Amino acid sequence: MPRIHFQQQLAELKDKILAMAALSQQAVESAVYAYLTRDQGLCQYVRQNETAINTAQRELDEMAYELLSREQPMAIDLRFILAVIKINGDLERIGDQSLAVARRTRDGLVLEPIELPVDFTAMGECTSRMIxxxxxxxxxxxARLADSVREMDDEVDRMNRRAHSDLLSMIQAEPQHTQQAMNGIFVSRSLERIADHASNIATDVIFWIRGADVRHQLSMSVD
Known part of the structure; x- marks a missing residue:
């Protein structure tokens, strides 16, 4: 019976991390859409959603640490709980970066709307697909699907580098639009960081399944 109860608690822990992941996914997609459409209401939604993410993170951490201290799990169950704790942190940071995008959007509402030389739609879709x-x-x-997520991170890195280069060139050519371009640079950087957190999640899944630390295996790619 104790073992059955423990497995039920692990299933509940998994449900909680999936629910938090849904909140983080919504935050990213809403923040990107708010930026693309200059929607102030969506910016407010992202801020409220980030508060919910923070609450969920605390509750999940408490449950995970209680399981560790009370059950003293071994092997794959131990790795799962440790992975959930780390994934929990990455999901919370995804919420933070989504809020950063929403804040940039809100601050940019007073500026003249212009078209930037960056495909933020494609970058947002790639980032969301990673999550x-x-x-x-x-x-x-x-684990194979997790491997593919880590590979997708390279594409977002390339998009971010291209966006940074193109927007700096725009600032030189059109200095009157410097603030809009700078907002674009910060949004691109936030999306790149969100992709990094998605890659971290995939790495933790691999650790759970294979018991392997692969954090630095793709470190030869250029940032």
Whole structure:
């Protein structure tokens, strides 16, 4: 019976991390759409959502640490709980970066709307796909899918470098639009950081399933 109860608690822990992941996913997609459409109401939603994410993080951490202290799990169950704790932190930081995008959007509402030489739609979609795939790899226990998420991170890195270069060139050519371009640079950087957190989640899934630390295996790629 104690073992059955422990497995039920692990299932509950998994449900909680998936619910938090849904909040983080919504935060990213809402923040990007708010930036693209200059929607102040969505910016407010992202801020409220970030508060919910913070509350969920605290509750999940408390449950995970209680399981560690009370049950003293071994092997794969121990790795799962440790992975959940780390994933929890990355999901909270995804919420933080989404809020940063929303704040940039809100601050930019007083500026003249102009078209920037960056495909933020594609960058947002790629970042969101990384989060969805990372969480799906956790749900299914799929290390191969987690591997693919880490590979997608390179594409977002390339998008961010291109955005940074193009927006700096724009500032030189159109200094009157410097603030809009700078906001774009910060939004691009936030999306790149969100992608990094999605990659971290995938890394933790791999650790849970394979018992392998692969954090630095892709470190040869250029930032």
């Amino acid at each position: 969805r795939s990372a969480i799906q790899s956790l749900l299914d226990g799929d």
